[in-house]
Amino acid sequence: MDVVEHVFRLESTWDGGRNDSGKIKCGQLNTAVSIPKEMNGPGIGTNPDEMLLGAAATCYIISLATMLEYSKIKASLSLQSEGIVHTSNNIYTYKKIIHNITIFLQEDLDKNVRIAEKLAYKAEQSCMISKALRGNVEIIINCSIKK
Template sequence: MENIAEHKFTFNANWTGGRNDIGEIQSGNLTTKVSIPSSMDGPGIGTNPDELLLSAASTCYLISLATMLEYSNVKATLSLHSEGIVQVSKAVLTYKKIIHNIEISLLDKSERAERITKRLAVKAEETCMISKALKGNVEIIINCTII
């Protein structure tokens, strides 16, 4: 019989008022204010759900890739710039796309290391638990540059 572990994450929020007010959130080591971004006619204080989703997807991808590279004995430095694209149609907001622009600086410049790295840059997105949760709803694109 397989021993399956579960990890529990908690989230707490306080919000008073309406659409353009400011709330406070706390989850693990994260404590911050939250509101609708100014680009969507909100107060733009603290973070917002769109940034949190992008941050979750980006850090999950980055950690997954770093882990896979380590297990493959490929030493590298990673730099990630991600963009989240939210579509507005008739006042309905839809998170359409996340684009990960990953720059990987290899310490080992061998053809083997580059081949493995290119493969893992894609595989990391496929195995990241946040990417899996978004699959079928949000398109995720990987643009990989190896230095």
């Protein structure tokens, strides 16, 4: 089996100390970054917590969409995700990500419901970002299917 290596490059700059801000650029991503206000930062642009949640959510929804397509199930998806960060003694730990996925099936078949629900959980197991987080961040899937 041939191995293909994909390389992603990110450039970043930072102006000052902890409560200042920086910029990142990686492909189509080009934004300001800082510590969020919730963590006593300036809240400029995005932050690592949002970006980790965004990476996990987009990887998950793309994985699920791909699996549904390969299974010939036509559906639309809606995802709301939450990232839970615990703080103890000024140490921040990303503990949990909760994905609340709604699958809107175009065909009202019991078989499609069963397959779609199974794939909602399987997509989290195969998502590259979920795999990278496994053992460190708990990922929970709540699935709702609408016909």
